[in-house]
Amino acid sequence: MAESQIQSGRGGVGCGVDAFQRCIAAPCGATYDVGEVLVSCPRCGELLDVDYRWDRIPVPRSLKHFEEAWARRDDPHLFSGVWRFYALLPFAPREVCVTIGEGQTLLQRADSVGAFVGLKPGRLFLQYEGMNPSGSFKDNGMAAAFTHAHLVGATRAACASTGNTSASLALYCAVTRLMRAIIFVGSGKIAFGKLAQALDFGALTVQINGDFDDAMARVKEVSQQLGIYLVNSVNPFRLEGQKTIIYRVLEGLRWETPEWIVVPGGNLGNSSAFGKALYELYKLGLIQRMPRLAIINAVGANTLYQLVEQEGIRWHGGDLDRAKIRRFYERMEGEGCRANTIASAIEINRPVNLSKCLRALEVCRGVVREVTDQEILDAKAQVGMGGLGCEPASAASVAGAKRLVSEGIIGPDERVVCVLTGHQLKDPNATVAYHTTDQELFNRVLGSRGVRRAAFANRAVVVPNDIDEIVKAIQLYG
Secondary structure (H helix, E strand, C coil), rough: HHHCCEEEECCCCCCECEEEEECCCCCCCEEEEECCCCCCCCCCCCCCCHHHHHHHCCCCCCCHHHHHHCCHHHCCCHHHHHHHHHHHHHCHHHHHHCCCCCCEEEEEEEEHHHHHHHHCCEEEEEEEECCCCCCCCCCHHHHHHHHHHHCCCCCEEEEEEECCCHHHHHHHHHHCCCCCEEEECCCCCHHHHHHHHHHHHHEEEEEEEECHHHHHHHHHHHHHHCCCECCCCCCCHHHHCCCCCHHHHHHCCCCCCEEEEECCCCHHHHHHHHHHHHHHHCCCCCCCCCCCCEEEEEECCHHHHHHHHHHCCCCHHHHHCCCHHHHHHHHHHCCCCCCCCCCCHCCCCCCCCHHHHHHHHHHHCCCCEEEEEHHHHHHHHHHHCCCCCCCCHHHHHHHHHHHHCCCCCCCCCCEEEECCCCEHHHHHHHHHHHHHHCCHHHHCHHHHHCCCCCCCCCCCCCCCCHHHHHHHHHHHHH
16 A cells, blocks of 8 residues: 555654554545544544554564563563564554553463363363453553553543443553543443442543443544543554454463464454454464454343344455344344343443454354353353352353354364453452352342352351351361
């Protein structure tokens, strides 16, 4: 693409001509400078990618190059699990990249969870993003989006959130003091563990009557009207940061690609970022084959599953049937459908990254499945017994892997990575209700979601305040 085709940014801010924004739609493909603050293509309304002139960028010949950063932990940018991979997302000058220590995550071999899923020993790995500073994967994307916001001189940043995005944005604002956080949440649609973070970190919290989709619509309107920087995953720079989850997965596997990567599907930012990351690595010759991608919806928030598996929607190289998607949404709206799942982080009806996700499914030969809240919570209990606590949405990946093994889509010998997106303390109510002896609590928190049993509950043993009775109980149950 000729240099003259890149449109200049409003503020004259950019990173040369090696990084730019590109519309993903065929045949539009319009391009814009990285200094532009855009959440969609001004020409056609489709989503944007951050793209690079890779032939002009010094890219390592091998992923092992990034191991050099391990010996330089005193450099904040090399300590970061995002910016130590700067060569693969160089959209801003290195010196302005914002970090608060994100990306210090764990890829754990999980044989006990693997046995539950139906995989042989050494075949299941859990990528635990709950170790991020705010307790979820969102910090990866926030580091990149916040960097872009800083680059263009933003003083306020906003998001709609089911909880994790708001916690992450609020934390970055609190630590860096670069801008003010404004978050939009729906009524009763945010777990207290997440809301507590946003409030504690000082964000301006706007609660509206509605769900996430309503909050998303309003925050886009308000951000445009007031000139506030929007950090939801419709922002292409957010997804650049989320690409690094894939890099750390490969790092944990000593740069070998697994057969499968399984991820929960909500707003579809992770799956979109993963597809982009893997395709870029493949084009650059840094991996020799593409792993397959499985995206797991909750039954109560299964828009992607319905569109892909029931409506037959496909990317088709960018020529997807947008009219059919529009009719689907109109029908869903007419029927009053609202997302409803215990997995609040993926309780979304209208995923903003749908088109990018469809592209990821195509390049990764992906599949989509739905799992019930019962399956999610049972999988969550198994993850917990394996030593990693995760929020309900995270466990959708494990429940989905189990479903795919039972269908024969994933073989028991294949190497599978399930992404755990958030810490267990993000939604402690669900955990306590699952394990409780209090039937009223169980029914109030879980029964309304269709959960009827706690197959793997670890219930407290109730005993009198008597030493002999306590000893008896320990001898009996311990």
